[in-house]
Amino acid sequence: MKRTAGRIFSGRREECGFGIVDVMIAVFVLGVVAVAFTAALSTGAAGAGETDQQGIAQGIAMSQLEYVKSLPYVSGSGSYPSVSVPSGWAVTAVRSAIPEASGNPDIQKVTVTVTRGGVTILILEDYKVNR
Numbered sequence: 818m819k820r821t822a823g824r825i826f827s828g829r830r831e832e833c834g835f836g837i838v839d840v841m842i843a844v845f846v847l848g849v850v851a852v853a854f855t856a857a858l859s860t861g862a863a864g865a866g867e868t869d870q871q872g873i874a875q876g877i878a879m880s881q882l883e884y885v886k887s888l889p890y891v892s893g894s895g896s897y898p899s900v901s902v903p904s905g906w907a908v909t910a911v912r913s914a915i916p917e918a919s920g921n922p923d924i925q926k927v928t929v930t931v932t933r934g935g936v937t938i939l940i941l942e943d944y945k946v947n948r
Contacts, residue, residue: 874931
């Protein structure tokens with residue numbers, strides 16, 4: 818009987834399995850990969866948010882410029898009325914004389930500034946001509 822019992826137990830000693838050290842290393846490696854993946858996702862989300870913000874600012878600026886071009890020409894420095902913008906956004910359109918065209922009062926530079934929360938997001942310049 819002793820021999821039979823010895824054979825049963827001796828077979829189990831030869832079997833290999835994962836030790837606690839192997840499991841701990843695997844958990845550590847998976848943790849490092851998970852942290853890196855999470856960091857990459859958050860960076861991507863922040864970049865996408867900034868791209869959306871730039872797109873909105875460009876849309877507002879272009880709308881303001883088109884609105885300014887549709888208004889009658891007003892000579893001299895000053896500002897044009899602003900278009901309506903989403904909550905939290907602001908836009909200004911300032912007209913100024915062009916030093917290079919000092920002899921021609923029928924052309925002016927229009928500078929559109931788009932801000933969000935008091936921070937300037939986009940500045941766009943164009944020209945308006947008295948026709």
